[in-house]
């Protein structure tokens with residue numbers, strides 16, 4: 001998975017189109033009101049005294065940069081002085097993507113927003129921060145586990161014949177006799193804990209606190225979902241070497257694993273809730289009401305339809321979640 005996504009020609013190593021023309025949608029390419037709602041929440045944190053007016057606002061794994069740019073746009077509308085006083089940061093390992101994000105910020109804001117890039121959280125040192133991420137925990141590499149054995153990839157075949165006690169212990173902890181065990185959450189949580197003296201971190205991802213034991217590893221290609229272990233006689237089957245590095249690969253997040261990693265790093269777990277509930281609690285509907293009062297009916301309806309897509313999947317039984325942590 002590391003090679004598939006992050007190798008030299010890996011899927012995320014170069015700029016790809018996420019959205020209508022790409023392989024998959026994420027909430028950030030759906031509606032501006034996702035970032036808008038986060039801006040409203042950031043303002044609430046300032047009013048509550050948790051965030052200072054010179055805080056660092058940092059997105060991790062921003063891809064196009066749409067999400068943080070939407071946050072900036074709504075800050076400009078709701079509390080413009082914060083656009084000048086906050087420090088905006090993106091953590092992005094890949095040069096191509098940094099360049100794309102710079103281009104998008106320049107096109108959107110000219111010099112009104114100063115954006116700083118770091119390749120890793122280890123390069124950031126600040127006093128007070130708000131960290132935001134969308135769909136990154138499902139993009140960490142993982143081990144595959146099946147009844148006591150960890151998988152080994154032999155070319156594109158998978159053999160379950162490795163004894164790995166770390167993976168075995170995690171599998172026991174999260175009640176998985178089979179499934180994915182993420183790699184890197186522990187180091188990532190420690191890096192974030194060391195990057196800021198006080199912070200709130202909010203992340204949106206797909207999964208469960210503890211999911212039923214099964215494989216969820218799947219490949220997204222041109223808006224088609226292909227289970228990684230799909231048998232060869234099934235209609236959508238494609239040899240893995242044809243999909244390798246050209247398509248996205250992901251799996252359901254076990255949020256208990258994320259929570260344990262952050263707690264071990266000394267960061268307090270605040271809550272896990274459905275994305276729909278989180279966005280409504282943070283004031284998405286009030287923002288839509290403001291829009292309705294300020295624009296023509298036709299524009300309002302267009303935006304409303306897009307914003308509905310942020311909460312509709314939850315109604316339909318999908319499992320998009322928000323997880324929140326604080327270090328104070």
Ligand SMILES: C[S@@+](CC[C@H](N)C(=O)[O-])C[C@H]1O[C@@H](n2cnc3c(N)ncnc32)[C@H](O)[C@@H]1O
Pocket residue numbers: 012018026027028029060061062063064091092093133134135136139140188
């Ligand atoms: C599914 S994409 C989501 C992109 C974007 N946030 C969105 O919602 O459209 C996952 C992104 O997370 C990034 N990522 C994964 N692990 C990361 C890590 N440890 N540090 C920084 N970025 C990471 C990947 O490079 C990729 O850009």
